[in-house]
Amino acid sequence: MRISEGDPNERSVGYGGLPDRDGKVTLDACIMDGAGNCGAVAYLEHIKHPVSVARMVMEKTPHVMIVGKGALEFAIANGFEKESLLTDESKKDWEKWLQTSQYKPVINIENHDTIGMIALDGNKGLSGACTTSGLAYKMNGRVGDSPIIGAGLFVDDEVGGACATGLGEAVIKVAGSHLVVELMRQGRSPEGACKEAIQRIVRKQKNYKDFQVGFLALRKDGEYGAYAIHKGFNFAVHTADGNVLIDASSVL
Numbered sequence: 001m002r003i004s005e006g007d008p009n010e011r012s013v014g015y016g017g018l019p020d021r022d023g024k025v026t027l028d029a030c031i032m033d034g035a036g037n038c039g040a041v042a043y044l045e046h047i048k049h050p051v052s053v054a055r056m057v058m059e060k061t062p063h064v065m066i067v068g069k070g071a072l073e074f075a076i077a078n079g080f081e082k083e084s085l086l087t088d089e090s091k092k093d094w095e096k097w098l099q100t101s102q103y104k105p106v107i108n109i110e111n112h113d114t115i116g117m118i119a120l121d122g123n124k125g126l127s128g129a130c131t132t133s134g135l136a137y138k139m140n141g142r143v144g145d146s147p148i149i150g151a152g153l154f155v156d157d158e159v160g161g162a163c164a165t166g167l168g169e170a171v172i173k174v175a176g177s178h179l180v181v182e183l184m185r186q187g188r189s190p191e192g193a194c195k196e197a198i199q200r201i202v203r204k205q206k207n208y209k210d211f212q213v214g215f216l217a218l219r220k221d222g223e224y225g226a227y228a229i230h231k232g233f234n235f236a237v238h239t240a241d242g243n244v245l246i247d248a249s250s251v252l
Contacts, residue, residue: 001131004115005049008087013115015048016087017133019094021101022140025085027133028147029054030065034126034157040065040147046082047075051131054147065147097137114146116153116163118218126220128155130163144168150178159185160220162194165233166213174200180217190217191225191249198227202251214248227251 005014012018019025029050030040039058042065044050053075057066066074076082086094114132121127130153132146145151145168152168154177155161162180164171171177176197183193194215202208214228216235226235226248233248 001051001115001117001129002049005051005131008089011090011133011136013131013133014050015085016090017085018090018136019086020134020140020142021097021137023086023091023094024140025090025133026140027085027131028143029129029131030147030149030153031055031058031129032127032149032153032155032161034155034161036156038064038149040149041071041075042067042143042147043141044068044071044075046072046085047080048083048085049080051129053078053080054129064149067143094137101137114144114152114163114165114168116146116165116216118155118161118163118216118224120218120220120222124157124220126155126157126161126218128153128161128163135168145171145176148172150175152177154178154181156181156185157220160190160218162215162217164213164215166229167211170201170205170208170211170213173205176201176213176215180215184217184219189225190219190223191227193217194225194227195249198229198251202229209252216248 004010008016027044027050028042031054032038039054041053116130118128130146151172153163162177164176179197180193212230214233216226218224228250
């Protein structure tokens with residue numbers, strides 16, 4: 001995850017992430033383990049690796065989330081380097097966008113606008129993390145689902161874990177990742193739980209055809225699954241046998 005945050009060619013997270021409509025790169029991230037320990041940062045500027053700051057919030061403070069100026073001050077006080085995250089490439093794209101200043105989510109334009117990960121270790125311990133620069137050209141101060149425990153990420157060692165990508169507002173409205181985990185607790189398969197969460201968005205949010213949401217789930221026994229609104233959502237699986245990229249099923 002830190003590799004992607006530091007890659008200027010990855011335009012949806014960290015260094016090189018597309019800015020908000022005021023030209024500011026603001027980052028969100030969270031981390032959680034199966035015991036319920038978690039940390040998050042939101043509206044964080046000038047720090048390349050927000051997921052590492054989120055981990056420090058989890059490990060060094062009594063809090064779950066720190067935002068904005070406070071998050072930046074916390075990061076600097078703990079040894080993180082303050083730097084400009086707006087690359088020339090992202091700045092050019094933002095200046096081009098300013099010519100029209102129109103905003104509407106473009107489905108699958110970046111494949112994923114969030115990097116989410118769920119991990120299962122050899123002792124059946126679960127953990128997960130999310131990181132994002134959020135929707136390109138969002139309103140200044142906007143925070144999506146990615147740093148919100150229960151929306152963009154939820155992990156429970158008793159059941160499994162889930163994470164989300166896509167339009168954060170749609171995920172927040174159904175407490176998406178928590179919903180997926182609770183559906184698995186009730187007996188649904190990982191893909192079945194993701195599908196039901198997507199169907200709930202479809203039932204309740206009438207404009208669902210205008211945006212993308214995808215859920216990914218991993219159960220504590222190692223079974224995994226995903227589901228999305230639109231085609232084009234894929235996820236990577238890494239095991240001792242290697243890596244594989246899988247296209248998720250979708251409503252549309």
